Amino acid sequence: ANSIVVLGIETSCDETAASLVRRNPDGSGDILSNVVLSQLDEHAPFGGVVPEIAARAHVEALDGIISQALARAETTFDDVDAIAATSGPGLIGGLIVGLMTGKAIAAATGKPLYAVNHLEGHALTARLTDGIRDPYLLLLVSGGHTQLLVVAGVGDYRRLATTIDDALGEAFDKTAKLLGLPYPGGPEVERRAASGNPLRFDLPRPMRGEERLDFSFSGLKTAVRQQAAKHAPLSEEDVADLCASFQKAVTDTLEERLSRGLERFRADFPEIDTPALVVAGGVAANRAIRTALASLTDRHGFRLIAAPIELCTDNAAMIAWAGAERLALGLPAVTDDVAPRSRWP
Ligand code: KG4
Ligand code: ZN
DSSP, X not given: OOOEEEEEEEXXXXXXXXXXXXXXXXXXXXXXXXXXEEOXXXXXXXXXXXXXXXXXXXXXHHHHHHHHHHHHTTOOGGGOOEEEEEEESSOHHHHHHHHHHHHHHHHHHOOOEEEEEHHHHHHHHHHHHTOOOSOEEEEEESSSOEEEEEEEXXXXXXXXXXXXXXXXXXHHHHHHHHTTOOSSHHHHHHHHHTTSOTTXXXXXXXXXXXSSOOBOOHHHHHHHHHHHHHTOSOOHHHHHHHHHHHHHHHHHHHHHHHHHHHHHHHHHOTTOSSOEEEEESGGGGOHHHHHHHHHHHHHHTOEEEEOXXXXXXXXXXHHHHHHHHHHHTTOXXXXXXXXXXXXXX
């Protein structure tokens, strides 16, 4: 086997990203370049991602971002073995831009195109960064997703749990908004929580004790709203205490829900001595959550793999890598009629 180089394209939400990744004959990988343009400033005034603005920004930026990714990797299309573009799930306008661009490059260069599920990109990142080959548990916590999955191999994903209402990042963002804090709310809630009292407000621990592994976060947000209304107008101290109490409820909930997930995994894969819990998605940047997960995995004899933040949040290296893994396995590329899918479980 030779090494292969894949160009990845990611445009499913509000990041325009391109990356070149090499997969070596031994299965390890190297990121040759990883360019991410965040549209945050364009969406911030609206308090969330505006699909129409996102699609237009992708159109304007993507060609330049791909050129930058090629230049930083000191490579050209000639040396690329395949193109991989996110084709779902996500905002349809952005997906069209990325997938069409991938098709155009594939048509012009004669290289194969892989249409990658964005979640598969997140799911396989640990195989790139950590070289892990055993099945592992993946906690994916972002603005759009909250899932617990078993990643048993390329193309072999079993979802153990999902949120029945809000995604965890969404709960952070909505909580921030109702406290008058700017978007994106996660980092701001974490910052305020640092000086707050996590025990002041008695917030619910959704799903506690339930047999099924699913998550729920909308009730928590509603409880924050009720407390905020009761104590209005809020002082800085009230806001800090609410943020701290919210974050504590989140970490408690994750610990309770996940301890069941870890036990389930242990029972299903008794042959793995020290299994891994991989955490990915923007919410994985939260230090309180990382600390809680570290102590949880410690107690259960798991190791915690948290990719560097720039590979936890949306990027194209994970898309390129998913394409490289598929190419290495000899899985078929897509044909020209492949369509983007805004929903793709
Ligand atoms: O993975 P990501 O960059 O984009 C997608 O949603 O796909 O995740 C963004 C989400 C936002 O909801 C943001 O508020 C949250 O991740 N987030 C955080 C933190 N940093 C980002 N949530 C809690 N604490 C943080 N430090
Ligand atoms: Zn994502």
